[in-house]
Amino acid sequence: MEWFMATKVVVAGGDARDAWLCRFLEDQGYEVQSFGFHVEGVPPFRPGQEPLNIFIGPMTGIDANGRMDTMDGEVVLTPDIFHDMREGAVVAAGLIAPSIKERAHTFGLRTIEYRNQTTFMWLNAVPTAEGAIKSAIGRSGFTLYHRPVAVLGFGRVGSVLALRLQAYGALSEVFDRGFEKRAMASAMGFPVHPLDSKWCPPVDGVFNTIPAPILTREWMESTDPAWIIDLASKPGGLSASIASDPAIGLRYESYLGVPGHIAPRRAAEIIWETLASVLQDQPGRVTPTHTRR
Numbered sequence: 001m002e003w004f005m006a007t008k009v010v011v012a013g014g015d016a017r018d019a020w021l022c023r024f025l026e027d028q029g030y031e032v033q034s035f036g037f038h039v040e041g042v043p044p045f046r047p048g049q050e051p052l053n054i055f056i057g058p059m060t061g062i063d064a065n066g067r068m069d070t071m072d073g074e075v076v077l078t079p080d081i082f083h084d085m086r087e088g089a090v091v092a093a094g095l096i097a098p099s100i101k102e103r104a105h106t107f108g109l110r111t112i113e114y115r116n117q118t119t120f121m122w123l124n125a126v127p128t129a130e131g132a133i134k135s136a137i138g139r140s141g142f143t144l145y146h147r148p149v150a151v152l153g154f155g156r157v158g159s160v161l162a163l164r165l166q167a168y169g170a171l172s173e174v175f176d177r178g179f180e181k182r183a184m185a186s187a188m189g190f191p192v193h194p195l196d197s198k199w200c201p202p203v204d205g206v207f208n209t210i211p212a213p214i215l216t217r218e219w220m221e222s223t224d225p226a227w228i229i230d231l232a233s234k235p236g237g238l239s240a241s242i243a244s245d246p247a248i249g250l251r252y253e254s255y256l257g258v259p260g261h262i263a264p265r266r267a268a269e270i271i272w273e274t275l276a277s278v279l280q281d282q283p284g285r286v287t288p289t290h291t292r293r
Contacts, residue, residue: 007053013037014058017260020268036070051086057093064097082107120274129161131258140204140226145169153209154181197222208237228252
């Protein structure tokens with residue numbers, strides 16, 4: 001971790017987790033500046049000052065033109081900012097457009113898309129699952145204890161969610177396309193089924209983690225859930241054929257960005273833990289192809 005000492009970090013703030021990230025890094029002894037949002041006590045980033053070691057963009061990412069959506073509106077990662085970064089420095093964000101990664105590499109900079117890191121996915125699954133449970137409690141007039149619920153998908157979020165529901169005493173039915181995922185769920189003690197509504201009994205609610213239009217009218221009619229919490233990334237799991245049905249809309253919630261809403265402090269730590277793990281495991285540098293000023 002010697003590379004991190006006396007490091008200057010710029011954080012472009014998309015939501016509350018980025019404000020917490022600034023405070024967390026300051027507590028760790030880093031020199032931090034904010035970009036695109038205001039954090040009490042944290043100076044704003046002004047290009048052309050001392051060279052940067054790390055630039056952290058928001059969860060929503062950096063597009064092909066370098067644009068980022070922040071709390072104060074749109075900001076841009078310009079070529080001048082690349083010039084201001086030390087050789088071997090890091091550009092990180094939830095996602096980074098290929099053209100921006102290529103440009104960064106010409107300056108000898110490293111890029112990290114933290115949303116695509118396995119470490120991030122597993123750690124982020126915990127606040128996502130806990131936030132979903134918080135949202136579900138009381139929706140049908142009951143607690144989750146001894147209530148039937150369906151969990152669609154048994155990946156990282158689905159498996160963590162099912163285990164948390166089990167601890168609450170919920171009666172969870174797990175649905176997944178894959179034989180291996182169903183075997184894993186069965187080994188953990190869950191009733192498991194193929195991803196087909198005909199196998200699902202009536203339930204209080206449905207948690208969906210699969211980013212495909214699997215929530216069809218057949219699912220609604222066979223399970224008759226009082227609520228549907230969709231944790232899948234866009235386009236989500238709701239079939240277009242019923243998306244405009246007001247009766248479905250009253251029960252359906254697309255619950256995206258859960259960690260940043262319910263646990264922004266922990267979400268900030270997860271971002272940094274992910275970046276630190278990548279930099280420790282892959283300490284190499286990129287050979288620049290651009291002549292610096």
